Amino acid sequence: MILREGDVRIPSGCAISGIIDKSRKRFSGEEIIKSIAVMRERGNGLGGGFAGYGIYPEYKDYYAFHIFYDNAEIKKQCEVFMDEHFDIINLSKIPTKKMSEIKDEPLIWRYFVTPHPTKLKASQLDEREFVAKSVFKINTRINGAYVFSSGKNMGVFKAVGHPADVGRFYKLDEYEGHCFTAHGRYPTNTPGWWGGAHPFALLDYSVVHNGEISSYDANRRCIEMYGYKCTLQTDTEVITYIFDYLHRKKSLSFKEIAAVIAAPFWKTIENYPYEEKEKAEYLRNIFASLLITGPFSILVGHQNGLVALNDRLKLRPMVVAEKGSRVYVASEESAIRIIEPTLDRIWAPKGGEAVVINATEDK
Amino acid sequence: MNYIYPEYEVVRNYARCITCRACENQCSNMVHCYVECESRMESKDDNCVNCHRCVTICPTRALKIVKSTHTFRENANWTGKTINEIYKQAQSGGVLLSSMGNPENYPIYFDKILINASQVTNPSIDPLREPMETRVFLGCKSHKITRDGGGKIIPKTTPQLDLSVPIMFSAMSYGSISYNAHESLAKASEQLGIYYNTGEGGLHEDFYKYSKNTIVQVASGRFGVHKDYLNTAAAIEIKMGQGAKPGIGGHLPGTKIVGAVSRTRMIPEGSDAISPAPHHDIYSIEDLRQLVYSLKEATDYKKPVIVKIAAVHNITSIASGIARSGADIIAIDGFRGGTGAAPTKIRDNVGIPIELALASVDKRLRDEGIRDSVSLVVGGSIRSSSDVVKAIALGADCVYIGSAALIAMGCHLCRSCQSGKCNWGIATQAPELVKRLNPAIAHQRLVNLVIAWEHEIKEMMGGMGINSIESLKGNRLMLRGIGLNEKELSILGIYHAGE
Known part of the structure; x- marks a missing residue:
């Protein structure tokens, strides 16, 4: 029997792409499908997915849960849990299109929820922590239910298949948002189900990732001490939790997070001016076990923007481009040119150099 | 007859x-x-x-x-x-007496663990072409971030040790080894950017100049302990136990307490130096906490405090207790650890292997969410660079080497240290023997050994696609067991080769 991803660790090669409009002007999901489709050669049809930000303006104050269910029985079980912990404002099947390229689909449901006020109060947690904890409870305790998206005014759409097909399957062209990321996956073996496809998300943080990190188990064993549980054995999952931990719980800026996970070399730090040196040394020291080694290029989506980061040796390709209020990031330049042939600027960021793109204040 | x-x-x-x-x-x-x-x-x-x-x-x-x-x-x-x-x-x-580590035929788990390397999906990294980092800090890694009014991070940590490579020379007292051996260890540490440890023999006045690289020990006999001794050191180690003789004290015979040894230990010439089995002010965990804080008070909270314990059956609870007692670093000594003299039956039958102790302690501290509040140093016995890599991947921050350092200086492991007649000038106080060990040569041999290991560690790290040692720490997926049973694998927290 082929093991499901999570019971086995599967390395992958990949393509990533992202588009953000800094002025929060919304555009159709069609564009990101076009971009990721160019890099078909970088995937093998065993995983594709998208994250869209600003796609649920009518429900923007509610957490949007996207959930995979193995069967109706598990759905019932999970909904009992959801009812106990949340007020469910709206629920529906996520609209999909039947197509021969996408097989073995689970039940895919969407819920707009807000934490139950008395439950939230009793938990003594802040709202986001309460939601994150609930996601972990479902994912680790209800076998066969899997929350793969849990942020506000954002959503993840993923499946086993080529990303262009996955986009059409989820009718992504019918969504409008101000930021989209996409992923085409090349896993070495059959994932067995859809959970391991990218993006990986927790709350409004979503990560698409190309690479295989050599620090995986060091990172996993560290982050699991701080309330996270890695169920999928994928790099992307652990990277998402590290971002959530350092950004949401430790209030580090994205530049500071880059100085932890893709830390500058000691030799570089030595030549920093005194104050910067002290800070870089401090961050590397206290968060030593969150340093990520091995190849990666990642795109981290969040409620206020997009972050692009390469490993410190730049062992994976990644280019960034600008045009007006739009910023594009992709594994290959062709994936940007296909949607915007004339660019104001295009460059390849150095290894470890975080590109932090902030959208304007959310009104 | x-x-x-x-x-x-x-x-x-x-x-x-x-x-x-x-x-x-x-x-x-x-x-x-x-x-x-x-x-x-x-x-x-x-x-x-x-x-x-x-x-x-x-x-x-x-x-x-x-x-x-x-x-x-x-x-x-x-x-x-x-x-x-x-x-x-x-x-x-x-009582039968012996020296150096347990030589009996127990399993050596390091020899039943294999290391991973990258193929295809992830590139190996060539240390000759790319930076390969082995620098390590030892001490509490508190994730509590404080910022000033302007939002800038205040980069303040509790006291730390800063090592160029995660290897230190473990505690060997002046008295059990010679003046020249001590000088060699001190000099080598300074040159390598690592630390050596005085053991319970005090610190000879000539060696205060190496204090930046010196860990001073406070053991049950308190020999050689005074204010300057504590304040000159880079760190203070409370020795609760030793892998070669868990549960018992030490005894340096009066014949060795002569001249400078007697002065440095602060006891009269010719008197036996008897270190009691327990610290008589530590009969429980709360007493240890008091000693940790007494030493911190005495040194103005400027020195990390190490608590060294022997690997015994209940090691996980003991280590967990120590982690909550204000210690910055826990040193664990396995049952193969060396000694200048120990009762043979204790050396050969008491304690547990360091690999199992390390794996259990690292796991327990993580289960309790307190692994980052202490560093783990392991010894007894680390014999090669591959042992270092395996120990770190199992979860250690750093290793202690004692026997390997002595062998580098010329020890031939005849295991007769207790006689005091070491022909190699190491475990002796006889002037005509001591002078056979030339610190100029011996310290260079120690430097060579550590540099050679560092090269090998970097090669193995590069092979795994890891370019900084912190990403190896506790990275147990990089290890596989060979010929181990389910129980052993589960304690070590590793898969079997082929899995």
Whole structure:
């Protein structure tokens, strides 16, 4: 029997792409499908997915849960849990299109929820922590239910298949948002189900990732001490939790997070001016076990923007481009040119150099 | 009548021997003697400890030492070793004494663990072309971030040790080893950017200049402990136990308490230096906490405090207790750890392997969410760079090496340190023997060893696609067991090869 991803660790090669409009002007999901489709050669049809930000303006104050269910029985079980912990404002099947390229689909449901006020109060947690904890409870305790998206005014759409097909399957062209990321996956073996496809998300943080990190188990064993549980054995999952931990719980800026996970070399730090040196040394020291080694290029989506980061040796390709209020990031330049042939600027960021793109204040 | 037949025989090739009498000169055990009337050398095998001094020094390679083929009637239960021990005790009425680490045939888990390497999906990294980092900080890694009014991070940590490579020289006292051996360790540490440890023998006034690289020990006898000793050090280690003799103290005979040794230990010449089995002010965990904080108070909270314990059955709870007692670093010494002298039966039968102790402690501290509040240093015994890599991947921050350092200086592991007649000038206080160890050469040999290991560690890290040692720490997916049973694998927290 082929093991499901999570019971086995599967390395992958990949393509990533992202588009953000800094002025929060919304555009159709069609564009990101076009971009990721160019890099078909970088995937093998065993995983594709998208994250869209600003796609649920009518429900923007509610957490949007996207959930995979193995069967109706598990759905019932999970909904009992959801009812106990949340007020469910709206629920529906996520609209999909039947197509021969996408097989073995689970039940895919969407819920707009807000934490139950008395439950939230009793938990003594802040709202986001309460939601994150609930996601972990479902994912680790209800076998066969899997929350793969849990942020506000954002959503993840993923499946086993080529990303262009996955986009059409989820009718992504019918969504409008101000930021989209996409992923085409090349896993070495059959994932067995859809959970391991990218993006990986927790709350409004979503990560698409190309690479295989050599620090995986060091990172996993560290982050699991701080309330996270890695169920999928994928790099992307652990990277998402590290971002959530350092950004949401430790209030580090994205530049500071880059100085932890893709830390500058000691030799570089030595030549920093005194104050910067002290800070870089401090961050590397206290968060030593969150340093990520091995190849990666990642795109981290969040409620206020997009972050692009390469490993410190730049062992994976990644280019960034600008045009007006739009910023594009992709594994290959062709994936940007296909949607915007004339660019104001295009460059390849150095290894470890975080590109932090902030959208304007959310009104 | 002596019931014991010599264990080793000195074989002399008379065709090569030029009767230069160098062997006679060099042997403190008086094995060799010149027979005037016959103009030839003779040997007294009974005295030989197989330390190879004569073999190495002989200019014509006329000597070798072989294991005696003399044997008892075969018996799986009553081995020659056991029978000889009984003869010795029947004659002396005393406790059997031994030195260095447990030599018995227990499993060596390091030898049943294999290391990973990258193929295809992830590139290996060539340390000759790319940066490969082995710098390590030891101490509490608190994730509590504080910022000033302007939002800038205040980069303040509790005191830390800063090492160029995660290897330190473990505690060996001045008294158990010689002045020259200590000087070699101190010098090498300074040159390498690592630390050595005074053991419970005080710090000789000549070595205060190496204090930046010195860890001073506070053990149950409190020998050599005073304010300057504590304040000059880079870190303070409370020694609760030692892998070679868990549960018992130490005894340096009065014959070795002479001159500078007596002054440095702050005890009268000729008096036995007896370190009690427990610290008599520490009968429980809360007492340890008081000592940790007393030492921190005495040094103005500027020094990390290490608590060293022997790996025993209940190690996980003990380590967890220590982690909550204000210690910055926990050092665990496995049952293979060396010693200058220990009761043989304790050395060979008490304690547990460091690999299992380390894996359990690392896991327990993580389960309790307190792994980042202490660093883990392990020793007893780390024999090579691959042991270092495996120890770190199992979860250690750093290793202690003792026996390997002594061997680098010339020790031949004859395990007779307790006699004080070390022909290599290491485990002795006899001036004519001490001077055989030249610190200028010995410290360079120590430096060479650590540099060679560092090269090998970097090669193995690069092979795994890891370019900084912190990404190796606790990275157990990089290890696989070979020939281990389910229980052993589960304690080590690793998969079997092929999985």
